[in-house]
Amino acid sequence: LNTAGWKLELTKPISGLIFEKTYDRFHGRQRARVLINDKFCGWWYEPGEDRIHRWSRSRFGCDFDQPLQPGEISIKIDPPAGVPLWDVSSMKIFGLAADNIQ
Numbered sequence: 001l002n003t004a005g006w007k008l009e010l011t012k013p014i015s016g017l018i019f020e021k022t023y024d025r026f027h028g029r030q031r032a033r034v035l036i037n038d039k040f041c042g043w044w045y046e047p048g049e050d051r052i053h054r055w056s057r058s059r060f061g062c063d064f065d066q067p068l069q070p071g072e073i074s075i076k077i078d079p080p081a082g083v084p085l086w087d088v089s090s091m092k093i094f095g096l097a098a099d100n101i102q
Contacts, residue, residue, distance in 0.1 A: 004088070005076040012070060014095035016063040017041075021091050025049055025056045027084035034060060035076040036068075044077070055089075067098035 017036065028049030034041040041062040050056070075093065079086035 003076050003078040005074060006093075007072055007074050008093065009072050010068060010070045010095065012095075013067040013098040014064075015067045015098040016061060016096040017075075018059060018061045018094040018096065019044070019091065020057060020059045020094070022055065022057050022089045023087040024054050024089065025087075026051055026054050027087070029084050030079075030086050031083055032077045032079040032086045034062060035074075035078060036062065036064075037074055038076070063096075 019034070023030075023046070025046065025048060029045075029047055031043055031045040034044050042060070044058075044060040046058055077086070077088075
């Protein structure tokens with residue numbers, strides 16, 4: 001119901017992130033803002049509902065204008081007030097390697 005946040009330590013530069021959640025899609029129209037280092041990355045939106053086959057996986061990705069360098073980053077998932085329950089059973093976060101950085 002509230003903002004969830006994590007701090008991750010990057011060991012290599014990354015050009016983007018992919019989030020994968022396992023969630024209960026009993027309620028449709030779930031949405032949340034994704035923030036990286038307190039900057040808006042995009043809306044993660046799950047429009048569908050399924051009250052019979054409830055468990056599902058969903059992915060959200062964001063690219064960065066400039067690669068994020070090694071060090072600590074903060075990630076926040078922020079569902080706005082008044083939307084259907086944002087559900088997460090488990091979350092995986094993948095970094096996209098920033099190859100050929102000059």
